[in-house]
Amino acid sequence: QTGSITGKIVDETGQGLPGVSVQVKGLSKTSSTDVKGNFRITGVANGSATLTASYIGYRSVDMDIVVNGNTVANFSLKPDSQNLNEVVVIGYGTAQKKDLTGSITTVGAKEFQTGNITSPEQLIAGKVAGVSITSNGGAPGSGSTIRVRGGASLNASNDPLIVVDGVPFSSNLLPGAISSNVIAGVGNPLSLINPNDIETFTILKDANATAIYGSRASNGVILITTKKGKSGAPVINFSTVNSYATVAKKVNVLSAGQIRSYVNANGNADQKALLGTANTDWQDVIYNSAFSTDNNLSIAGTFKKVPYRFSAGYLDQNGLLRTDNLTRSSAALTLNPTFFDNHLKVDLNLKGTLSESRFANQDAVKAAIQFDPTQPVYANNQYGGYFEWIGSTGQLNPNAPRNPLGLIEQKTDLGKADRSFGNLRLDYSFHFLPELHLNANAGYDVSKGYGSVNIPAYAAQSFSTNGSATHYDAVQHNKLAEVYFNYAKDLKGINSNINATAGYGYYDNATTTYNFTSYNALGSVISNPVFPFDKQQNRLLSYYGRVVYTLADKYILSGTMRADGSSKFSEDNRWGYFPSAGFTWKAINESFLKESKVFSDLKLRLSYGITGQQDGIANYSYLSNYYNSTNEQQYYIGGQYYHFYTPLAYDRNLKWETSTTYNAGIDYGLFKGRVFGSVDVYYKKTKDLLSTVPIPVGTNFSNLLLTNVGNMENKGIEASVNIGLIKSDDVNWDMGFNVTYNKNKVTNLSLNPDPNYKIGAGDITGATGTTLKWNAAGYNPGSFYVYKQTYNANGAPLEGVYEDLNNDGVVNDQDRYFYKSPQPKVILGFTTSFNYKKWTLSTVLRGNLGNYIYDNVSSNLGVSRNVLSPAGLINNAATSLLTTNFVANQFLSDYYVRKASFLKMDNAGLAYDFGRISPNRATTLRFSANVQNVFVISSYKGIDPENALGIDYNLYPRPRTYSLGVNVGF
């Protein structure tokens, strides 16, 4: 007698799980669940049986049942945090997590930071050991500084390579851009990807993982995979997040009352007469609380056997600084059909974004700190009614800050960016040899950034030029084509598996910047361009390959090789070769561990590899060229102005910089995956650094030249541990902790090694040409180079009194010393999520230890001469003035180098998941509430201790944001 088994399998939220495989143990009876999670197995003999339900990403569940006729068996599956069978995207291919050979971390959608996240990289801040993500301030759409294991370059880029669905983002360096990946009209190009479309981040860290990306891999690789279509009936998902951002902290400056008493006590009669009667908190004037809404709709399903996903998003984000606004409309379509009996898999991704920004004038941030609080916001004058400092002759005081609100309201800076990127990937497994795959990928990334800046003629901020009316337009065209073969086969006879990949890639990046006449607001020409446009282009040709040999599912030898040819170097130096090798021991598969009650996974990894870097340098530095001068730079000879030709400095022998990385790591899982994580130790040494260094003066057309000189090293340890503290039907409590120790040091920098040798790496504001941060052998890149402050008996710093460190009787430049750097020694990340029935409470904390910051706000504004300005006005001061009582600026005192270790709660969230709101309908509902930037604990007194550059000035405050979200599924 036979019976049948029917049942339903639901996930942790009570939703039906489609595609779960259900098997009767010992029998070849299997089934899989339909769209609603229902399954049915027929022809099972009555009596005892064991059913197993398994699904990728979930822990398999066995259930003993007694079959008697038509039997019902319902399962509830719980996600498996360790996900060892999960398929992970690696460079040019995929691998199962348990087979990974490099130092690779994946972060899936479930682990992302939540709340009002508008730029993708913020999703994983604090989540990955060895990766630091520091937002560049609080402006809408502003980017982040991402560093994987510290960064390996000085003058070349330290940004990791970012690859979205197989399309590497280019790093065209636009003229004047401070970082790569810059598109005109947008704060940050990553922000043009809708975070809601992202499925996973995969971070490749060691050379075994990255070296297949060759010359762009020295700073790590971040692979972003976007969401794909699903089989089954359409699933519609709508989410909305509405948030309210507030100023978390203001800069400490004197109040109107304090300024009045300071000036009355210390100023002369003229200065006292300048005091106003108002009480204006200029920071309150320029900042406002800001509302944002982020709405997303997605539909995923299968249409005529073609899995698809379509999504659309609309973000409208206001900034804390008045008038700051970003709107972003985005749409994404993916199609994943298969043909010829699954022999051909097609993967089509198309994404489009339109963003519009109004950029508030950030000069107001500084002006608000400096502007005299005793003055009113408005005044009756010719400058549009904003109070301004006017000299005795009725003209604007050229040395005064401008009215902060006027700066904002009188500047209309509008930027738009239109972007489309996408790719078509074909994966064909040969009919006659299914183990052999041909993979072809063609991709494009086209963006156009354009905008305009208008300032009226009467505005004080550009009164000298009668306002301005300018516009800009730049277009980026990036293309790529890749073809690779992959061959994977089990060689049963020798208990081995071999997996080999070989391919070719072509990458072309071009940016065209159009030049326009700039006018003042009255229509007169301010400047006229000489050339209508400039096209900057670079290309890369690549050959790459990988072989992975696995013996007995225990020992894995893997090797990769990449040859890159770059248009940035001369034919003699164009090609770089980047090999890597790794050995992985899957100890868990050894007989002595296989039955272990403690270990559920144990893997040891050793790797070595060489990667290169060429991003972040100009496109044609090896060529001897002349440039024509601008219309503002001509020379008058004999009654005529001549444009002049300037020869450019060049190094014909310019070549790749290369990093050699050694890595040893352990991946572990304990107690059936309740505890898992990894530990890695690495050593990375970069040689032939692309550095801009002094050369013997007179030998080239500059005193500094971009050339290959110097060495740098990074060494560090990173560890992560994830713990499932409680796993039960009603209560789940997970936590993850990661810690990174990284030490980054320049070991040589000069053509002729000399202990006094150093190269400027960062100036400060207020002191023209004063270089504070330097690169020097033996120190962290960008270390502070300062005087050692002397203090009086009460601990107050003595103005201009420094220690004579070399004991030669005078205190001069020779007495400066290297004191600390902005780089943290230790980076911490902590994530926890507590789940009780339908409630989830989660938080993310991050911390940096051992990082220092230079308080440029205090050093520039915290002096008496700033308040009682000799230029005939009163300014506000940083409160450090009351401690130091400095009269004149002491920019190079180590007093201003402050410890900036911090612990920050990035995110705290509470969610309630209704699951299906009625038993008969598929509708699901989820509510969430979030607070971002909850608190910061730090001894640093300035506005924010988190600062990638280590010089605190003019920071757009990071908001504290409260958000409410609703997620509806159909």
Added chain:
Amino acid sequence: CKKDLNLTPTNDLTSDVVYATPAGYKQVLAKVYASFATTSGLGSDKSDLGGIDAGTSDFIRLYWNAQELPTDEGLCVWNDPGVYDLNYLTFSADNIILRGLYTRSLYQITVANEFLRESTPEKLASRNITGSDATNIAAYRAEARFLRAYQYWVLMDLFGNPPILTEENTIGIVSPQQIKRADLFKYVESELLAIEPELLTLPEYGRASKGAADMLLSRLYLNAAVYTGTAKYTEAITYASKVIAGSYFLHTAYKNLFLADNDLNNHETIFAINYDGNNTQNYGGTTFIINASINGDMNPSSFGVPNGGWGGIHASSTLPAMFGTLPTKDQRYMFTGNKAANDDIGVFTDGLRITKFKNINQAGVTASSTNGTFTSVDFPLFRLPEAYLNYAEAVLRGGTGGTINDAVTYVNRLRHRAYGDDSGNVTALSLDDVLAEKAKEFYWEGYRRTDLIRFGKFTDASYLWPFKGGIKAGRAVDATRSIFPLPTADIIANTNLTQNPGY
């Protein structure tokens, strides 16, 4: 496919294209000249050089700082890097202003060398440039050599023993050799003597003439004892006389020499660096001198810079004192302010302000300027009065070929113009008279340090001024301060260099 990797810039030019036409040669010659006036061809905030702020690092501004701040003429109140060490004569080899000046001088030499490499008769022939075009370019060559000789004079005078590079050196990173001051003297002398016949007597405005070479030769010989230990006063007289006998004559009004239209009807200035508020923008040069000499309270519009007034440089109390009892009829006295004493070195009003340069023309109209700050006043590198005073000084120092009577006559030409009549004329001259006359005639024009050194008054205690040696009363400094240090950065980069004594 691999050819795809050969990419070239859109708007930049290879040397083949640049030198294909005579016009291209002139545009490179324009660069050799423009290097004196601009920091880059890309904008006033860009620089050909690295490691120093663009706005502060054009040649004239740096040279002016080095020649004026360590002397009895002026002080700068800004706390910018390197400034106070120049005020105090306590500069070290890391001084950023000195590094900038050294670097810019050598950069200009490198640019001149490039022009010379590309303009040889053989290269011209190979590019089919012949006839009058070739003749013109031969004259450009002589000018490029003059400009290079001028910069080597600067390096010799200020830094003593710099590296030397000529068109024989190639572009790369091979360290050049150092040259001793006395050897450099011979080189500069030989270059100037060689090109003097080739330079045009009356070239286009803005280009160097034969008179410029004669003037520089006179200056070179006048200081020969400082540079080589051997005096050459006779030669100083010879070349001063050539200038005096040339086609130059004094402008009727001294003050007009420093106005925005000083390029017009000016037969006194022998060679000037040209600026324009729209077409040759720069934060140095006369833009610096005019804006830094006044502040916002001094009605910047009346100086032709309605949006300017940076409040930085002012007179040491010793400078106005040279004009004797006030009021003076000497129209060269152009000071304003209530307090001459330099009590607080950081206070702009503690010292008289100098109003010599103005961005307005003779008719009182402000010169056009993109932002109301950039100026159009050309900076005179050589003026005829230097020939008069060199002649006088060389005669007094025992040179032959001149007479004391002529010397007195020449000096009285200057004094007559200054006083508007003969009331200031002198009948006799001492060396100290000549030094004082030089200050009154040339203050704020970048001469003073060289003159004080030649007179032995720069370092010792025989002559003090405010903040000499870093104290208000002034004090002697080490004699080695007469030569600036070679910058540390280049000492490290170029292993052929030996630092000057005392640093």
